[in-house]
Amino acid sequence: MISGSRLLNFSKRFQGRLARLLTAGLLVCACGASSLAAPLSAEALDVTTVTAKPNEDGGTGVLSNTPTRVTMESTVGDGEDLASMAVSFPSGTDLSATEVKATVLEGLNRIEANETVQVKPDSEEVDVSFATPLTSGTLIRLEFYSTSLPAGTVSLTGSYTTSAGTVAVIPATGAIEVTATGMVEQINHWLDGQAWVQAWNSNTFLHLFLSPQLIVTSVPSLFWGWLQALALVAIGFPLAIPLGLLLSFMRMSKIKVVRGLASFYVNIVRGTPLFLQMYIAFFGLPLLGIVMGNYILGVLVLAFNSGAYLCEIFRAGIQSIQKGQMEAARSLGMNRAQAMVYVIIPQAVRRVIPTMTSEFILLYKDTSLLAAVGVMETMMFAKTLTASTGNVTPYIVAAGFYLIVTLPLTKLAHNYERKLAIAEGQGGDTSKKRKHNKKNGPMISDSNVAGVELTAEAHESM
DSSP: OOOHHHHHHHHHHHHHHHHHHHHHHHHHHHHHHHHHHSOOOOOOOEEEEEEEOOOSTTSSOEETTSEEEEEEEEEOOTTOOEEEEEEEOOTTOBOTTOEEEEEEEETTEEEOOOEEEEEETTTTEEEEEEEEEEOTTOEEEEEEEEEEOOSEEEEEEEEEEOTTOOEEEEEEEEEEEEEOOOHHHHHHHHHHTOHHHHHHHTSHHHHHHOOHHHHHHHHHHHHHHHHHHHHHHHHHHHHHHHHHHHHHHHHTOSOHHHHHHHHHHHHHHHHSOHHHHHHIIIIIGGGGTOOOOHHHHHHHHHHHHHHHHHHHHHHHHHHTSOHHHHHHHHHTTOOHHHHIIIIIHHHHHHHHHHHHHHHHHHHHHHGGGGGGGTOOSHHHHHHHHHHHHOOSHHHHHHHHHHHHHHHHHHHHHHHHHHHHHHHTTSSSOHHHHHHHHHHHOSOOOHHHHHHHHHHHHHHHHO
16 A cells, blocks of 8 residues: 555655646747747848859950959848848949849749939949839849959948848858959950040941951960961971872882872872861771871871872972983992982972972961861961851951961072072073173083082092
C-alpha cells in the first residue's frame, strides 16, 4: 500500500509541473498574438542584375571613360511598396550626358509609373520618383545611357523610400569589370568630339569605308595579323626555293620517269587553285590521322605551292644561259655538276631575281586565303573587326598593310630588272653606247663578262 504522505507529495509535484506547463503555454500564445498584431517587417529591395553594355570597338569589354549603357534590374520586396529610388554610382563616374529610361513590369504586363528622373552629376547619383508607389513583386528596370564608368570593379549602391517615408539602404550590388582606357580609346574619344570627324562620318560612303575611329582601332589590331602573315611567307618562301630548284633539275633531267614526276607535280599544283589546296590540306589530312598546327600547315601549303612556280622560274633562268657558258666551264676541267653550281646557277639566279620577287609578292598576298581555314593573319583580324562593327574600314586598313610590302618590293624589282637589262645590253642610253663604239670599238656584253669572271673564279676555287 502507498502511504498517505507519499501520495500527498506526488500530488504536489504533479500540480507544480502542471502549473509550469500552463505558464509556458500562455507565454507562447501571448508571443504569437503579439506577432500577429505587429506589422510585417520590411525586406530589402532585391536587385537582381547590374550590367554594362560592351563599348570596346571590335571587342566585348567595357572601357573606362567611354560612354556605355548601364542596366539595373530590381524587384520590390514582399510586404513593402516603393515610392522612390536613389542610385549612387562609384566615384569617377561621368553622368553629365546620362539619360535614364525606366521600365516597370507587374508580372508580364508593363505599367505606366509616371516616374520623375533627376540626374545629379556632381554627387554621381540618379533619383527616380514614382507618382504611384510600386507594390511588392513589381520589376523595375533602369537603363542609364551615355554613362562613363571609372576603371576597376564597379558596383552600384543607393537607397529607396517607401510610401510611409521609411528609408532603406540598397546594398552594393553588381560587379562590372571596367578596363582602363588605352591610347587607342583616348584617341577615339578625342575624335568623337571633333566637328570635322562628325561631318566626315555624316557621309555614308566615307563612314562605311574610311571611318577615322575605326582606322585608329584597326591599325593596332591588324598589326599583329600583319606580322603573322609576314612570318608565314618569310618561312614558306625560303622553303620553296630549294624545292623549286630540285623540281627544275628534275624537269630538265634526261631520265623520262624523273622528268614525268616533276611535270606531273608542277602541272597539278599550278593547275589547281591555292584555295582548294588549302582545303585539302586542312580538312583532308586530319582524316588520315595527320594533325599539325595551323601555322605549320599553312607554311607547308604555301611552300609546296610556290615551289611549283619557282620550278618554272628557275628552269627558264637556267635555260636562258648560253650554252657556251657550260662549254667554257667544261673546257676548264669542270664536270657538269660543278659547272652548274659555279657557273650556270649564279648567272640564272641573277636573271630570275625580279621574277622571284614577283612570286614572293604573290605568295604574300595569298596568305589572305588562310583566313578561310582559321589561321589568324591580316585578313582574319580584318574579317573579325568588320563582322563586329558592320563597317568595311578594317578591310581598307588591311589593304594598306599589304601595300606597305608590295609597293616597295614592286619598285625594287622594277629597278633591278631595268639595271639588269642595261647590263646585258637590252636597255639604257643607246646614244652613249654608239659613242663608245666609235671611240673604243664594240662593247663587250656584260653577260659574257660575268660568265667569264664566274668561270675564272670557279676554276680558281677548284
